[in-house]
Amino acid sequence: MPTPQMWSYMQSHIDAAVSNRVFHKSNMMPMS
Numbered sequence: 261m262p263t264p265q266m267w268s269y270m271q272s273h274i275d276a277a278v279s280n281r282v283f284h285k286s287n288m289m290p291m292s
Contacts, residue, residue, distance in 0.1 A: 262270070
């Protein structure tokens with residue numbers, strides 16, 4: 261079982277990766 265520190269570390273990296281992908285995707289599409 262991962263420790264809370266490890267979990268929050270992974271969580272922050274996952275959040276960063278997801279928001280990064282969403283940001284680039286919305287950047288490529290014109291805002292309507």
